[in-house]
Amino acid sequence: MGQILQDSVMVSNYIKGDECALGVLIERHKQRIYSFIYSKVLDRDITEDIFQDTFIKVIRTLKKGNYNEEGKFLPWVMRISHNLVIDHFRKNNRMPKYDNNGDFNIFSVLSDTNLNAENRIIKSQVENDVRRLVEELPADQKEVLLMRMYQDLSFKEISEKTGVSINTALGRMRYALINLRKVIDKHNIVLTN
Amino acid sequence: MAKNYTRSSPEMKKMLPKKETISFLLNYSKALSVINYKRMKFETLLN
Numbered sequence: 001m002g003q004i005l006q007d008s009v010m011v012s013n014y015i016k017g018d019e020c021a022l023g024v025l026i027e028r029h030k031q032r033i034y035s036f037i038y039s040k041v042l043d044r045d046i047t048e049d050i051f052q053d054t055f056i057k058v059i060r061t062l063k064k065g066n067y068n069e070e071g072k073f074l075p076w077v078m079r080i081s082h083n084l085v086i087d088h089f090r091k092n093n094r095m096p097k098y099d100n101n102g103d104f105n106i107f108s109v110l111s112d113t114n115l116n117a118e119n120r121i122i123k124s125q126v127e128n129d130v131r132r133l134v135e136e137l138p139a140d141q142k143e144v145l146l147m148r149m150y151q152d153l154s155f156k157e158i159s160e161k162t163g164v165s166i167n168t169a170l171g172r173m174r175y176a177l178i179n180l181r182k183v184i185d186k187h188n189i190v191l192t193n
Numbered sequence: 194m195a196k197n198y199t200r201s202s203p204e205m206k207k208m209l210p211k212k213e214t215i216s217f218l219l220n221y222s223k224a225l226s227v228i229n230y231k232r233m234k235f236e237t238l239l240n
Binding site for chain 1: 208209210211214215217218219221222223225226227234236
């Protein structure tokens with residue numbers, strides 16, 4: 001109870017212009033407030049920021065004369081810090097950030113999508129193999145496959161261009177794929193990188 | 194008799210803000226003044 005009275009006296013002294021009273025109040029409660037913030041955010045730098053913002057708010061409110069909770073200084077400051085912790089998490093939810101300290105490594109999320117020299121060679125070999133396999137297909141099947149896979153045409157467009165029905169185009173595509181698979185199986189061709 | 198081997202974590206002992214933070218707050222407080230004009234309040238930072 002003595003502590004609560006002292007806090008309220010300190011607060012009113014500070015409002016009257018005694019700057020030292022603020023130092024006493026901060027010294028008295030810094031550990032509890034700091035630990036409370038740290039227990040929520042688990043990061044020293046963020047705790048430091050929120051602790052500072054909390055007291056900036058306290059100072060501004062007291063200096064403006066808007067403080068009306070005499071005798072309940074610590075719960076009031078704790079509530080301010082609690083609100084700022086919530087603000088911090090809200091802000092982070094809107095804009096998540098990845099920091100590269102501790103166990104988390106940003107490069108486990110971001111990877112280099114460029115292929116290395118070996119994979120580039122494998123990729124070009126696979127592409128060459130596929131090209132040769134497609135060349136071996138009967139002309140009508142090859143035509144449909146190229147239009148579908150490389151020109152990205154729909155079967156309706158293919159049927160219009162080649163002058164056959166959609167069903168025929170679908171059938172040719174199906175046979176093209178079956179034939180490709182047959183040749184791949186027969187010669188044990190590996191088409192993966 | 195039960196033996197208690199727990200030690201207080203060193204992290205918990207150091208749960209205090211940096212001196213610079215407190216010094217900043219005290220300086221901020223000294224620099225901030227609020228001027229009342231009629232029903233309006235103006236904040237000024239004298240730094």
